[in-house]
Amino acid sequence: MDDRMNVNRRSLLKGAGYVALAFAIPLESSAQSPAVEKPRLPGSLQNNRNISAWIRINADKTVTLLIGKVELGQGILTAVAQICADELDIDFERLVLISGDTLQTPNEGTTAGSFSMPQCGPAVRQASAEARKIMLDLAAEKLGKPADGMTVKDGTITAAGGGSVTYWDLSLGKALEREATGQVKPKPASEHRYVGKSVGRIDIPAKMIGEVAFVHEMRPKGMLYGQVVRPPTYKAKLASVDLAPIEKMAGVVKVVRNGSFLAVIAQRDEQSIIAAKALFDAAKWDVEKALPGADGMQDWLLNAKPARKIETMKKPRAGGDPAVKTVEAMYYRPYHMHASIGTSCAIATLDPDGVTTIQTHSQSVFETRQAIARMLGVDLAKVRCQHVQGAGCYGHNMADDAAADAALLAQAMPGRPVRIQYTREGEHRWEPYGSAMVLKAKAGLDKDGNVLDWDLDIYSTPHGTRPGGQPGNLLSARYLEKPFAPPTPGNNGAPNYAADRNGIALYDFPGQNVLTHFITDMPLRVSSTRGLGAYGNVFAIESFIDELARAANVDPVEYRLRFLKDERARDAVQKAADAFGWSKWQKREGRGRGIGFARYKNTAGYCAVALEVEVNRRNGRIRVLRAVASADSGHIVNPDGVINQIEGGLIQSLSWTLKEEVKFDDTRVTSDDWASYPILTFSEVPPIEVVLIDRPGTPFLGTGEASQGPTGAALANAVHDATGVRFRRLPLTPDRVRAGLSA
Amino acid sequence: MIAFKLNEKDVRIDVPATAPLLAVLSNDLGINGAKFGCGKSQCGACAVLVDGEPVRSCATQLSAVSGRSVTTLEGLTQNGKPSKLQQAFIDEQAAQCGYCASGMIIQAQALLDRNPNPSDSEVRTALNGNLCRCGAHNRIVRAVLRAAKEG
Numbered sequence: 001m002d003d004r005m006n007v008n009r010r011s012l013l014k015g016a017g018y019v020a021l022a023f024a025i026p027l028e029s030s031a032q033s034p035a036v037e038k039p040r041l042p043g044s045l046q047n048n049r050n051i052s053a054w055i056r057i058n059a060d061k062t063v064t065l066l067i068g069k070v071e072l073g074q075g076i077l078t079a080v081a082q083i084c085a086d087e088l089d090i091d092f093e094r095l096v097l098i099s100g101d102t103l104q105t106p107n108e109g110t111t112a113g114s115f116s117m118p119q120c121g122p123a124v125r126q127a128s129a130e131a132r133k134i135m136l137d138l139a140a141e142k143l144g145k146p147a148d149g150m151t152v153k154d155g156t157i158t159a160a161g162g163g164s165v166t167y168w169d170l171s172l173g174k175a176l177e178r179e180a181t182g183q184v185k186p187k188p189a190s191e192h193r194y195v196g197k198s199v200g201r202i203d204i205p206a207k208m209i210g211e212v213a214f215v216h217e218m219r220p221k222g223m224l225y226g227q228v229v230r231p232p233t234y235k236a237k238l239a240s241v242d243l244a245p246i247e248k249m250a251g252v253v254k255v256v257r258n259g260s261f262l263a264v265i266a267q268r269d270e271q272s273i274i275a276a277k278a279l280f281d282a283a284k285w286d287v288e289k290a291l292p293g294a295d296g297m298q299d300w301l302l303n304a305k306p307a308r309k310i311e312t313m314k315k316p317r318a319g320g321d322p323a324v325k326t327v328e329a330m331y332y333r334p335y336h337m338h339a340s341i342g343t344s345c346a347i348a349t350l351d352p353d354g355v356t357t358i359q360t361h362s363q364s365v366f367e368t369r370q371a372i373a374r375m376l377g378v379d380l381a382k383v384r385c386q387h388v389q390g391a392g393c394y395g396h397n398m399a400d401d402a403a404a405d406a407a408l409l410a411q412a413m414p415g416r417p418v419r420i421q422y423t424r425e426g427e428h429r430w431e432p433y434g435s436a437m438v439l440k441a442k443a444g445l446d447k448d449g450n451v452l453d454w455d456l457d458i459y460s461t462p463h464g465t466r467p468g469g470q471p472g473n474l475l476s477a478r479y480l481e482k483p484f485a486p487p488t489p490g491n492n493g494a495p496n497y498a499a500d501r502n503g504i505a506l507y508d509f510p511g512q513n514v515l516t517h518f519i520t521d522m523p524l525r526v527s528s529t530r531g532l533g534a535y536g537n538v539f540a541i542e543s544f545i546d547e548l549a550r551a552a553n554v555d556p557v558e559y560r561l562r563f564l565k566d567e568r569a570r571d572a573v574q575k576a577a578d579a580f581g582w583s584k585w586q587k588r589e590g591r592g593r594g595i596g597f598a599r600y601k602n603t604a605g606y607c608a609v610a611l612e613v614e615v616n617r618r619n620g621r622i623r624v625l626r627a628v629a630s631a632d633s634g635h636i637v638n639p640d641g642v643i644n645q646i647e648g649g650l651i652q653s654l655s656w657t658l659k660e661e662v663k664f665d666d667t668r669v670t671s672d673d674w675a676s677y678p679i680l681t682f683s684e685v686p687p688i689e690v691v692l693i694d695r696p697g698t699p700f701l702g703t704g705e706a707s708q709g710p711t712g713a714a715l716a717n718a719v720h721d722a723t724g725v726r727f728r729r730l731p732l733t734p735d736r737v738r739a740g741l742s743a
Numbered sequence: 744m745i746a747f748k749l750n751e752k753d754v755r756i757d758v759p760a761t762a763p764l765l766a767v768l769s770n771d772l773g774i775n776g777a778k779f780g781c782g783k784s785q786c787g788a789c790a791v792l793v794d795g796e797p798v799r800s801c802a803t804q805l806s807a808v809s810g811r812s813v814t815t816l817e818g819l820t821q822n823g824k825p826s827k828l829q830q831a832f833i834d835e836q837a838a839q840c841g842y843c844a845s846g847m848i849i850q851a852q853a854l855l856d857r858n859p860n861p862s863d864s865e866v867r868t869a870l871n872g873n874l875c876r877c878g879a880h881n882r883i884v885r886a887v888l889r890a891a892k893e894g
Binding site for chain 1: 758759762763766769770773774775776778779780781782783785786788815816817819820825829832833836838839840841842843844845848864866867868870871873874875876877878879880881882883884
């Protein structure tokens with residue numbers, strides 16, 4: 001990027017993560033419920049109203065920015081630092097960030113759902129703007145000059161006609177300990193110095209030279225290594241086990257048995273792994289056979305009794321002529337793994353004051369803390385969670401389970417830090433997957449092939465079993481002597497929220513009905529995986545509209561635009577098509593092009609993806625030759641950050657669509673490593689172009705999950721274009737494609 | 744007692760010779776670069792150079808490096824500053840989470856050592872055994888090509 005800014009970022013993370021252990025100034029409760037008459041404040045400021053909860057001006061001429069959202073590799077720390085530096089008028093390098101610490105930072109809920117920028121961004125902007133205003137008022141008092149006409153440069157305030165004073169002279173005390181008013185207007189985009197620029201990520205340099213960056217690298221003195229021994233299957237019960245031989249193994253400090261929960265604690269990492277294997281072999285389990293198997297999952301979903309049928313949308317067409325033709329199609333997406341490259345890790349220490357402090361890469365430190373406190377049967381004040389970065393998670397993986405397991409083992413070894421890092425098999429087999437889904441689409445058409453009536457039926461198990469303060473959502477808590485039952489998950493939020501996320505097509509059809517068959521039985525453990533239901537729903541909607549366009553003999557871009565009234569949506573589709581060269585593209589043997597579009601959640605970022613494939617009819621292999629994505633995420637804070645997210649989501653979605661399916665038989669998950677759950681490799685990744693659509697002055701819409709859905713559909717549409725065969729069941733593996741082509 | 748060179752410095756360590764090299768680097772010798780990903784040589788997050796050749800430290804026993812020279816991500820830095828390759832990864836913002844980055848840089852360094860001017864497809868082939876889940880692939884390739892270009 002030409003406008004990339006290089007700043008000295010090393011200082012910014014000094015206070016972040018566990019280095020901040022020494023920085024333990026407890027704040028006043030910042031999560032207070034606002035009284036009715038209080039003004040509505042932007043983003044997470046609404047529920048964390050004190051400016052000092054977000055910003056501290058320090059004697060050493062730095063500024064501490066405290067946020068509840070956490071870094072997952074999405075670049076949130078850098079983006080909000082840009083916003084803060086602009087509003088406060090300070091150099092970027094002065095900022096020190098602390099994020100996701102239950103003792104120190106505002107509670108911003110979970111870092112998920114592409115909500116970091118919409119919730120944290122406006123809060124930081126408003127808090128910073130108000131902090132600047134407070135500084136100006138103090139300066140006016142001190143200098144005896146009017147605040148109007150004062151200018152600020154890197155924390156130095158200069159009055160019109162002379163006289164200056166700095167932030168650090170003015171406020172080291174309580175000046176910021178007041179509620180935001182909502183009355184200060186943030187700067188217009190034209191006055192931004194950092195926002196809108198590709199400032200380099202503050203967390204990247206340390207990661208490239210081997211400085212401590214991840215929780216995995218923390219090594220507190222006296223640390224012990226724990227390993228949990230999982231049952232052979234989800235519902236197996238421990239029948240018997242002889243712990244004595246394990247206790248005598250090299251390095252073993254403790255063997256923990258609590259009901260069907262088994263674990264070892266050892267002096268060394270490798271000793272814990274060897275002992276855990278021996279412990280598993282020594283244990284006798286009562287094993288159930290209850291799973292439908294991966295190949296039986298589509299039928300299982302169609303035949304399961306849903307706990308609820310949710311009318312996600314009910315807008316039957318009012319009158320008019322009956323449809324002249326009805327078309328139906330059924331689509332299937334399998335279970336997907338988050339499949340983080342680093343297995344989940346946490347360190348917990350039970351201190352003499354009875355407080356268990358946990359370093360964790362959880363996305364939800366506040367709610368996970370609550371779940372862990374309940375699991376341990378202690379007061380909330382006796383558990384502290386501090387976010388330290390982990391490997392990219394893409395949703396609710398086992399980060400919280402690792403935090404809980406470390407906490408459980410720490411109770412057995414008071415005073416000693418206990419570290420958990422799962423084995424690859426342990427992570428692959430036990431993480432909560434993205435739910436399999438069946439999507440049945442039906443359209444009633446007029447004589448020209450235009451949609452009159454559109455129906456989508458969604459069959460899905462849940463997409464959200466995050467801790468949410470409930471110990472039953474922590475894996476190990478289910479196996480304890482006094483087990484915590486998993487709560488029955490909801491579909492949460494408004495319609496179009498979870499299983500039905502993006503279930504409502506953004507197209508203005510005369511009639512549209514969406515019915516969600518929400519199944520709370522869970523053959524496999526499931527939870528939030530990048531995009532939730534959006535990936536499956538957009539795959540179905542965008543495949544189906546492509547089928548209708550082709551049946552009507554209309555160009556798929558033109559057909560979409562017929563029904564798309566939202567101008568920004570139209571713009572996203574058109575810009576992707578233009579950048580792809582859609583109108584001048586020439587068909588060649590074996591090649592095809594496809595497009596997919598969605599506005600994530602129908603409320604967040606707009607994204608269209610167009611791509612070109614080549615299909616080898618002999619072996620069924622699909623090669624993606626190139627991809628183009630358009631992205632409208634509202635006002636762009638960091639262009640390269642948006643590109644990185646859109647491109648990363650696109651590649652991950654290609655991986656899901658081409659390769660990924662969690663395999664399981666009637667008892668257990670059999671995808672237990674990278675050979676049995678392959679993901680996309682370098683040679684399979686196409687060149688990608690991202691076209692940014694900036695909307696200065698409009699809300700931050702979020703980006704992280706926008707390209708997931710459109711990519712899957714664009715791929716299936718391109719394969720159809722190349723082969724004439726429509727593939728509706730994912731993934732598009734060579735075996736499946738070859739079988740489809742010869743059918 | 745096993746003796747070897749770690750990032751140009753002599754180390755002697757008295758831990759079980761069968762311990763995985765990765766565990767010893769991480770837990771006894773304070774190395775942050777090499778990371779545990781799979782324990783089965785499938786993902787590359789733990790890659791280090793042994794006598795200049797990339798190996799998977801999760802599946803290498805400590806005894807195998809006795810008397811040899813081990814280089815980790817830390818060892819590529821020059822006077823605490825990023826090497827050209829590391830700087831290229833920073834300049835290209837070649838990461839999302841960055842957990843795989845150490846293995847990528849080590850594997851790429853091995854490539855550049857034997858082929859200073861690789862093509863795009865040679866870089867991809869060399870990195871096919873290193874997994875990235877965030878989708879930073881094209882940035883990583885650009886970083887390696889940039890480092891090659893800058894010599």
